[in-house]
Amino acid sequence: MNNASIFDEDELDRAIDQIIASPDAAPAANAPEMAELLDIAADLRALPRADFKMQLGMELQWKASGRLVSTCSRPALAASKWSGLEFIPTFFGSGKTYPVRRANFAASLALHAAMVAFLFLGFLTVKNMPHAVEPRFVLVDAYNMPPGPSSPDGGGGARAKTPASKGPLPRTADKQLTPPVITPPNPDPKLAVEDTIVAPDLNLPKPAQEGDPLSKVLSLSGGPGANGIGSNDGGGVGNGNNNSHGVGIGNRGFGTAYPPGNGVTAPRVIYSPEPEFSEEARKIKLQGVVVLGIVVGADGHPRNLRIERSLGMGLDEKALEAVRTWRFVPGTKDGHPVSVLMNIEVHFNLY
Amino acid sequence: MNAVANLANLSDERLLIEAAQHDPSRFAELYESNFNRVYAFVVRRVSNREEAEDVTAEVFHQALLNLGRFQWRGVPFAAWLLRIAANALADRWQRAAKHGEVQSPDALEQEPGADAQVERRAMLFQLVDRLPADQRLVILRRFVSQKSVREISQELGRSEGAVKQLQFRALATLRGQVRSDHE
Numbered sequence: 001m002n003n004a005s006i007f008d009e010d011e012l013d014r015a016i017d018q019i020i021a022s023p024d025a026a027p028a029a030n031a032p033e034m035a036e037l038l039d040i041a042a043d044l045r046a047l048p049r050a051d052f053k054m055q056l057g058m059e060l061q062w063k064a065s066g067r068l069v070s071t072c073s074r075p076a077l078a079a080s081k082w083s084g085l086e087f088i089p090t091f092f093g094s095g096k097t098y099p100v101r102r103a104n105f106a107a108s109l110a111l112h113a114a115m116v117a118f119l120f121l122g123f124l125t126v127k128n129m130p131h132a133v134e135p136r137f138v139l140v141d142a143y144n145m146p147p148g149p150s151s152p153d154g155g156g157g158a159r160a161k162t163p164a165s166k167g168p169l170p171r172t173a174d175k176q177l178t179p180p181v182i183t184p185p186n187p188d189p190k191l192a193v194e195d196t197i198v199a200p201d202l203n204l205p206k207p208a209q210e211g212d213p214l215s216k217v218l219s220l221s222g223g224p225g226a227n228g229i230g231s232n233d234g235g236g237v238g239n240g241n242n243n244s245h246g247v248g249i250g251n252r253g254f255g256t257a258y259p260p261g262n263g264v265t266a267p268r269v270i271y272s273p274e275p276e277f278s279e280e281a282r283k284i285k286l287q288g289v290v291v292l293g294i295v296v297g298a299d300g301h302p303r304n305l306r307i308e309r310s311l312g313m314g315l316d317e318k319a320l321e322a323v324r325t326w327r328f329v330p331g332t333k334d335g336h337p338v339s340v341l342m343n344i345e346v347h348f349n350l351y
Numbered sequence: 352m353n354a355v356a357n358l359a360n361l362s363d364e365r366l367l368i369e370a371a372q373h374d375p376s377r378f379a380e381l382y383e384s385n386f387n388r389v390y391a392f393v394v395r396r397v398s399n400r401e402e403a404e405d406v407t408a409e410v411f412h413q414a415l416l417n418l419g420r421f422q423w424r425g426v427p428f429a430a431w432l433l434r435i436a437a438n439a440l441a442d443r444w445q446r447a448a449k450h451g452e453v454q455s456p457d458a459l460e461q462e463p464g465a466d467a468q469v470e471r472r473a474m475l476f477q478l479v480d481r482l483p484a485d486q487r488l489v490i491l492r493r494f495v496s497q498k499s500v501r502e503i504s505q506e507l508g509r510s511e512g513a514v515k516q517l518q519f520r521a522l523a524t525l526r527g528q529v530r531s532d533h534e
Contacts, residue, residue, distance in 0.1 A: 064375035
């Protein structure tokens with residue numbers, strides 16, 4: 001190194017100081033060689049950081065391999081570049097300091113979505129199930145309904161010496177104004193009122209001569225009972241032994257309904273969906289038994305459902321609603337299907 | 352001879368681009384060969400180093416993202432990169448203009464010799480990387496970190512004279528290489 005170059009180094013360094021301090025200033029150079037060096041020095045002011053090129057290269061390498069990297073070291077760039085992708089920053093790799101595998105994130109997202117869907121479907125399934133496990137219902141077989149003074153079923157009679165004569169049933173009506181008779185006491189009444197039995201109104205024509213369809217007596221007779229056609233005091237048609245529910249057609253019956261026994265077989269249930277628990281009863285954990293009285297028709301359908309023992313809190317209605325959909329193999333008498341009276345116990349238990 | 356070399360370079364670059372389009376990891380080679388040109392283009396048009404780095408990074412990220420749509424038309428890959436850079440700068444200026452932060456870049460674009468200066472700086476930045484390690488370190492500390500010779504000497508544990516000498520040698524080396532490249 002000669003003296004001239006040493007001198008040049010000092011002068012050059014001072015000129016470089018001026019360039020760095022004030023970029024717009026153009027320091028004077030005494031020699032062309034010096035001027036060339038200062039031109040280079042001026043360009044070097046824009047030299048990139050050594051680690052920037054390497055860092056950007058690594059970012060691109062990660063990105064090229066399908067992995068996104070953080071750009072948070074350059075906040076302005078990150079904001080502009082990924083501004084549209086801030087919805088799921090982890091997925092799009094913005095705002096984090098570690099690389100993200102998009103496939104892994106997608107798989108995790110799909111797995112979580114599947115779990116949520118599974119739970120939701122499970123909830124719907126349980127909600128729509130007929131409570132097969134909880135609460136639990138127990139069906140008790142039908143049993144003979146004992147006769148009682150409060151039971152309204154029963155036949156009637158006209159205090160005749162012979163049994164009621166055979167004939168079609170009177171018309172049915174929801175409310176009975178006058179009981180059926182074989183021979184009207186006044187054939188020409190001033191205010192005629194049609195005799196009916198209490199049953200769902202089927203809008204059938206009034207028969208010319210009424211009677212007991214099960215009777216074998218052909219000669220006209222109202223039967224030994226009173227207030228109707230038959231052997232007891234009920235206001236209907238039939239051969240019951242009291243005024244409440246004699247065998248036959250009572251003023252609350254429809255068709256001929258028998259209690260099981262004495263040659264009448266009990267219906268057998270073949271379709272019995274379980275009732276639901278009412279929300280009110282579930283909330284207070286109400287349990288118990290609802291007893292329903294029904295008539296199982298010759299067609300196996302339940303009719304004339306009534307509540308014999310109530311639980312309340314909506315459970316009675318739930319029991320009626322369910323038993324109404326039940327189907328039976330009808331009971332028989334002398335080998336023929338007949339309507340049979342039954343009581344059904346519906347147990348509501350919480351386990 | 353130069354024309355033949357340029358054609359060979361273009362052919363190589365085309366193969367490189369096609370390879371990167373099929374395998375993005377090959378983009379690294381395109382990045383290495385074009386980084387300094389893009390950075391020099393950008394840094395001449397922005398006010399500071401940080402902004403130049405942001406725009407340069409944006410250019411290469413967009414290039415990698417859109418590499419599959421690049422169609423070779425016999426133009427150097429750098430031209431495509433510089434167009435991306437120009438668009439990125441235009442976007443920035445538009446955004447900044449709304450806030451009244453910058454002046455129009457038209458004056459810079461119309462300045463004679465702008466492209467030559469970009470090429471010169473790109474070559475210069477590349478030559479810095481080839482300097483001996485101690486000379487390169489002094490250049491980086493002096494011009495990037497903007498430290499004084501005294502600070503550098505204390506950091507490196509060398510005399511101020513030695514640092515000045517390294518600085519002078521580095522600049523002389525760069526000048527010599529720039530000269531030889533222009534000749």
